[in-house]
Amino acid sequence: MTDFPRFSNQQRLPGIPAGGIPFKWLAAGAAAFLLLTGLARGVYTVGPEGVGVIQRFGRFVGTVGPGLRFKLPFGIDTVTILPVKRQLKMEFGFGSSGASNPDQAASGSEQDRESDMVTGDLNAAHVEWVVQYEISDPEQFLFNHREPGPTLRDLAESVMREVVGDRTVDEVLTIGRQGIENDAITKLTALAQELGMGLRVQQVQLKNVHPPQAVQRSFDEVNR
The missing domain is CATH 3.30.479.30 (Band 7 domain)
Incomplete structure (x- = not known):
């Protein structure tokens, strides 16, 4: 009869400490995910005929010209693009x-x-x-x-x-x-x-x- 190896419930994957994944690892992963999501959502483009009007928490803070731009994500900044160079x-x-x-x-x-x-x-x-x-x-x-x-x-x-x-x-x-x-x-x-x-x-x-x-x-x- 062939003996199959038995795994103890004490065994764990390499690199994972006893007691499971530490909270700080989970927190770091969540922070990294939020950061990447924010970066993706914060990038926008203003066309050559436009200007971006920026509001932060609903208050006007300034304008930006054409090009690739970044705004603070998660509803902090909102941008309205107006065609100022178009008749x-x-x-x-x-x-x-x-x-x-x-x-x-x-x-x-x-x-x-x-x-x-x-x-x-x-x-x-x-x-x-x-x-x-x-x-x-x-x-x-x-x-x-x-x-x-x-x-x-x-x-x-x-x-x-x-x-x-x-x-x-x-x-x-x-x-x-x-x-x-x-x-x-x-x-x-x-x-x-x-x-x-x-x-x-x-x-x-x-x-x-x-x-x-x-x-x-x-x-x-x-x-x-």
Whole structure:
């Protein structure tokens, strides 16, 4: 009969001291795991058009430029990346497909509402326009207003209604387009600066301007 070796419960693996793995070894292993996890989670990249706005425990501490960056992990630091070197735009009365900016255009029903306007001589006009802007102060843009995008949309619509309301329907539909654009950008720029929105309005451009569908035929007949 072959005798098989018997192992005593006192035997242990090489390198493991009697009594099992010491607590300090376990603690060191856990610390190493947390360190590696933190390093992995703390690395992020800011693209060439962006700037990273850093908050530590919810308080603004600074900004970082493009490149590979590191933040304190486990919720200590949060980073919001803003496209400060990209020209952004908002569309009113219409919306282009494939927009990456969530504030670029309103929903379908809202587009009709924001484009229907009343002129100074109490006629109706359908006005579509674009506002182009860039973020000039990331701290102001992110923290001075809870929702900077919707706030800018509201301001731009209010300004356009005011400017259109100062003109006759003939000016709005024909000869007054350049004046409308100039007045709108002047007023919108002043409001953005006054409210500390941290952005620079670069252009206001009228697109499709025409009478509402219900009166389009009558308008065409008058202008033949």
